Every structure is written in structure tokens, then in C-alpha cells.
Amino acid sequence: MKKVILMSLQNVWLGNSPARYQLLEKLADRGFETYIFMKGHLKQKENFPFVHHVINVSEMRNKDIRRKIRDIAPQVVVASTYEDVGSIYLLPWNMKKTVFYYYNLEIYTSYVPVEIKQGNRGIYWLEKMVYPCNKLKEVLYTKKISAFTIQDDMRKNISKKFHVRHKNTILIPNSYVFDKSKIDGSAGKGVIFTGGIARWGLSDQLYKLEFVKAAPVTFAGRIDPYYWKQIAKLRKTNPNLSFIEQQLPPEQHAGYICQFAVGLVWYNPPRNDANNCYMGLASGKMFRYLSLGKPVIAMNCFGLAHEIRRYNLGVVIDDISQLDGAYKKIMENYAFYQKNVITAYKRRYDFNKVIKPFLDCIENDIEGLN
Numbered sequence: 001m002k003k004v005i006l007m008s009l010q011n012v013w014l015g016n017s018p019a020r021y022q023l024l025e026k027l028a029d030r031g032f033e034t035y036i037f038m039k040g041h042l043k044q045k046e047n048f049p050f051v052h053h054v055i056n057v058s059e060m061r062n063k064d065i066r067r068k069i070r071d072i073a074p075q076v077v078v079a080s081t082y083e084d085v086g087s088i089y090l091l092p093w094n095m096k097k098t099v100f101y102y103y104n105l106e107i108y109t110s111y112v113p114v115e116i117k118q119g120n121r122g123i124y125w126l127e128k129m130v131y132p133c134n135k136l137k138e139v140l141y142t143k144k145i146s147a148f149t150i151q152d153d154m155r156k157n158i159s160k161k162f163h164v165r166h167k168n169t170i171l172i173p174n175s176y177v178f179d180k181s182k183i184d185g186s187a188g189k190g191v192i193f194t195g196g197i198a199r200w201g202l203s204d205q206l207y208k209l210e211f212v213k214a215a216p217v218t219f220a221g222r223i224d225p226y227y228w229k230q231i232a233k234l235r236k237t238n239p240n241l242s243f244i245e246q247q248l249p250p251e252q253h254a255g256y257i258c259q260f261a262v263g264l265v266w267y268n269p270p271r272n273d274a275n276n277c278y279m280g281l282a283s284g285k286m287f288r289y290l291s292l293g294k295p296v297i298a299m300n301c302f303g304l305a306h307e308i309r310r311y312n313l314g315v316v317i318d319d320i321s322q323l324d325g326a327y328k329k330i331m332e333n334y335a336f337y338q339k340n341v342i343t344a345y346k347r348r349y350d351f352n353k354v355i356k357p358f359l360d361c362i363e364n365d366i367e368g369l370n
Contacts, residue, residue: 003074007084025050062087082108089137092144099365107275152281173281176291178350183293192260196221205320215327218242263289265298295337311344
């Protein structure tokens with residue numbers, strides 16, 4: 001049986017990474033025995049029946065990880081972030097019966113979050129110091145892979161500026177499978193924001209939510225403890241806002257979003273954080289809403305705003321205080337926006353469609369091994 005290993009050493013629950021779990025599902029559909037290398041155990045494993053083997057690498061050194069991969073002898077190994085690459089970058093040079101890929105989900109830059117600098121300056125400077133070494137590993141790995149994937153042309157060009165490029169680059173938006181059964185034509189009510197409240201998501205706009213009165217807004221996801229006091233104040237001053245801390249499996253997550261009319265897409269990236277500043281079609285948040293037929297209200301962000309305006313997928317705003325007006329505009333012509341969302345999604349973003357060139361590439365490469 002064909003074997004594939006997906007490296008997932010980043011500390012992210014699989015249910016929060018549609019790019020990873022959908023890739024594994026599609027590979028399993030094509031007859032692959034799937035392995036995922038990750039730190040810790042897979043929570044809610046019953047929701048991921050297409051993951052056949054989970055390898056916990058928490059107690060393993062990089063050389064142990066490499067030895068384990070050699071023992072499994074897969075036909076395919078897929079890395080998705082620089083953390084993955086750091087543990088396996090040497091393998092493509094000596095595993096001639098295995099094809100390697102970089103299914104890139106984040107552009108690795110020298111940016112280190114400010115809270116690390118404020119909380120532990122030692123770790124901050126260590127991250128800065130190891131960046132050149134990690135980047136070199138990423139460049140070396142990319143030289144020996146069969147294909148590199150990234151979400152759109154803008155991010156492809158940004159990646160080149162950070163020295164990661166490949167002649168066989170495949171563009172794969174960070175999207176979801178389009179499921180028409182989840183769309184019943186009804187509008188739902190209110191605005192939903194998923195993904196939690198933290199430094200990188202909405203934190204700079206929190207104080208302005210006090211003035212959002214016309215649009216009922218629900219925030220679903222983890223709230224960073226730093227913002228608890230601010231949230232408690234908002235709960236008292238604006239009953240139009242709801243805050244729900246929960247982590248739902250993918251299927252329940254979709255059903256929950258379907259109750260609402262509009263999805264809110266907002267990030268708070270520092271200007272020197274290129275990976276998040278140039279979000280573009282890497283926004284899983286936007287695609288979760290669109291895949292369920294929900295128009296969006298989104299921040300005026302590179303790539304993101306262009307796509308929404310080009311296909312009339314919703315309304316772009318510069319400030320969260322404009323939320324009421326944007327919500328009213330969408331609700332007054334909901335059928336128009338929803339039709340645009342469904343049409344564009346089926347043509348341009350459906351994961352079944354955008355992942356096919358990558359899956360075909362993998363199948364063709366494996367045939368070449370025989």
C-alpha cells in the first residue's frame with residue numbers, strides 16, 4: 001500500500017488546520033496509508049478517520065524522527081512549515097525512493113511576536129539568532145523537493161523575497177470543500193467571528209465594538225487572558241455582543257456558522273510580519289465562511305480586499321466602527337451577495353478543485369519511482 005507522511009510539528013490542533021486534514025483525507029481517498037507526525041496526541045481522533053497512524057514526536061530528537069521515517073519507508077513525505085523542514089531537511093538527499101514536497105502554509109520570516117520580546121527577551125534573541133540557520137535548512141530542503149505549494153501569486157512573490165522558490169510551484173488557496181447541502185438559501189441572522197481574540201486577531205479594534213449597535217456580533221473561539229477585562233466590560237456595555245469560548249470539531253463548526261448571516265474576517269498583523277500582512281488567499285477564516293455561502297465583512301488587507309471586491313463577496317471596511325453600515329448593506333441585498341459567493345467558490349476556491357493538480361503531481365511522481 002502507498003504510504004504518505006504529513007509532518008505537522010507546529011503546535012496547531014488538526015481540526016483548526018483544514019489545509020492539513022483535507023489533504024490527508026484526499027490522499028486516503030486515493031488509496032494512501034496516512035501517517036501524521038505531530039507533538040502530542042490527536043484530540044478528537046474519531047473525527048479524523050482518514051488519519052491511519054499518529055506518531056507522537058514530543059520525546060523524539062530530530063535524528064529519531066528521521067530514523068522513524070526511514071523505518072516507515074513512505075513513498076511521499078509532505079512538510080508544511082519551517083518547523084517540519086528543520087527535522088527532515090537532510091532526508092531528500094539520501095531517500096531516493098521517497099518523493100518530498102513543501103505544502104507551505106506559512107511564510108517563514110525573521111519576525112518574532114512582540115509578546116515574546118516583552119515576556120522573555122532571551123527567547124526573543126534566540127529566535128533571532130537561529131533564523132539564518134532555519135532559513136538555510138528551508139532553502140536546502142526546497143532545492144530537493146518535487147513541488148512547492150503556496151496560496152496565491154502575491155504570497156508566491158513574498159516567499160521568493162525570503163529565498164524560498166521552486167520551478168514547480170502550485171497555487172492552492174487555504175480553502176474548504178464546497179458542500180452545497182449546508183446551504184439552504186436562508187440568510188441566518190447576525191455576524192460571526194471565529195478563531196478567537198488575541199494579539200493577531202481583532203485586539204486593536206476591541207474598544208470600538210462598544211459602538212456597534214445595529215449588527216448582532218458573536219465571537220466564537222479562545223480569548224487570550226490578556227483581554228478578559230476588556231471583554232468583561234464589553235459584555236456589560238453592549239448586549240449586542242456575544243462571546244463564546246469553544247473548540248468544535250469541523251462538522252459541528254460548520255453547522256454553528258450556518259446560523260449566522262455574515263462572517264467577519266479581521267486580523268491585526270504588525271507591519272513587519274509579512275506572513276500575516278500579506279494574508280491574501282491564506283485566510284482560512286474567510287474561506288470557512290465562503291464555503292458555507294456566507295458573504296463576508298473584511299478588513300482592508302493586501303490580497304484579501306482585492307478578492308472580495310473583485311467578485312462582490314461582501315464588503316471591505318477600514319475600521320470596525322464601520323461594521324453596522326457594512327452589515328446593513330449586505331442584508332439589504334443578501335441574495336445578490338450570496339449568489340456571488342456560491343458562484344465564485346465553485347469556480348475558484350472549492351478544495352476538491354484546487355487540490356487536484358497537487359494530488360495528480362504526487363501520483364505522477366510515484367509512478368516515476370517504479
